[in-house]
Amino acid sequence: MNLKLGFIGLGIMGKPMAHNLLRNGYEVTVYDVNEQTIVQLTECGATAAPSPKAVANVSDVIITMLPNQEIVKTVLLGESGVIHGARRDAIVVDMSSISPVVSKEIAELLNEQGMHMLDAPVSGGEPKAIDGTLSIMVGGNEDIFNRVESVLACMGKDITLVGGNGCGSTAKLANQIIVNVNIAAMSEALVLAAKSGIDIDKMYKAIRGGLAGSAVLDAKVPMILERNFQAGGRIDINLKDLTNVMETANAFEVPLPLTSQVLDIFQVLVGEGKQANDHCGIVQYYENLADVTVEKK
């Protein structure tokens, strides 16, 4: 049986992801608050529906890719939400990045109505959404995962079931802690080194092959040296993710002093109007404090 798909949330990430499903021959019914992106997708073969509920009415699998957990709740549980239209045994795959606590709550409510839920947030950003090579971290039941794995494979490359409901969201939060604190670590190192007058590019090449080496270093040092802060991973999106991290950490009573400090740095940068910059703009916070610029010699 070929699964009928619904896709709700056609933003920077959702649009190319839905495209990749259409390209692989799936029937996709779409909904978004932005009418214009709906038109773009219907021109590529998607069917438009007037509400999340209407999407659910005609779909075996409903995928959501939304900016924050409030919107996820409204779309899934609200008045014209998925929960009121979905058939028994329908599968909701929420690919948004939200708190694992909220992912679990939603899963329970959907289960009570005879539906299934997977939390399946992604990493890799817009380029990998377009290429269909996202990393997808999935939480939920293994049988349910097996039923949609070939759908996920149209959008991602590394697809890992990491545990039960909420575990996909937890893995994404862990990912965001590491990425953003690693960027801050790199920023402290670069700013100290720049202040001492060293050629940053030579230093980068001297240390990148050792224990200091990381994907962050290789992706972001060249951007910083070019003074290119075009996202990539936007500061406001990462601020939202770290806010979810701290909420979750508070719920679990886990103190995360470094993450909390990076969250503060993001708030300062947003206050300076830099919310749309790439998160490697963390270095600019340190540059301001130290009165130095990390640039090419």
Added chain:
Amino acid sequence: MNLKLGFIGLGIMGKPMAHNLLRNGYEVTVYDVNEQTIVQLTECGATAAPSPKAVANVSDVIITMLPNQEIVKTVLLGESGVIHGARRDAIVVDMSSISPVVSKEIAELLNEQGMHMLDAPVSGGEPKAIDGTLSIMVGGNEDIFNRVESVLACMGKDITLVGGNGCGSTAKLANQIIVNVNIAAMSEALVLAAKSGIDIDKMYKAIRGGLAGSAVLDAKVPMILERNFQAGGRIDINLKDLTNVMETANAFEVPLPLTSQVLDIFQVLVGEGKQANDHCGIVQYYENLADVTVEKK
């Protein structure tokens, strides 16, 4: 002309490094405060000298590999120090990890006496010292660097001249900031994830290929899951390095809040008697706070 070498400081790192020089056919005169290691090296063909000054008397290149900058100063500038025995045009290669401010000061004093100095700290630890595959970050004059590059090549693989005197030490400090803050970032992520009940090994495999991937993650997650805290990079050595970082940062008026916090964590761990553990023992600080253990499922 085959350079005559001196080697001072035959500890965990220095002993295998001196061995690699002997193995490559160099004449090496050695000194250490520990008589026993001197005997081990003379049995392998080294010549013993009674003081740093006496080493310098017979050497074209004097290599030092010492635990901290106080000892480096004593060995190079003290009463029976290298400076009182070295010939004109002799080259001192200090491979210890010390403050770049101190490296520069020493270089100036040696230059005044007609000697040359390179700061050439390493990364990679004991295993790479034994294999002769250390990363070596060098600061100093390019001509002087060219004269000793073949000597350094017996001990290391990636050998990079990163700038003038002090720049090798700066690169090492930058390296240590990144490594240790990356370990703390990973620890915050692992402890939050463990508390939520996720299978850490699966999560690690789901995120390691993305932007969260790093040499630290690949080296330390398996160690932590095995509860293996055997150094590797000792906590007390890394505490010393971060102390040098903060001294240098204060001299340059660069605030490093995350590094400073990791230094505090090291001090707590040393207070608990864990100074000889690997620096991935940072995770134990967080485990204590969160009352959870990061282990295999």
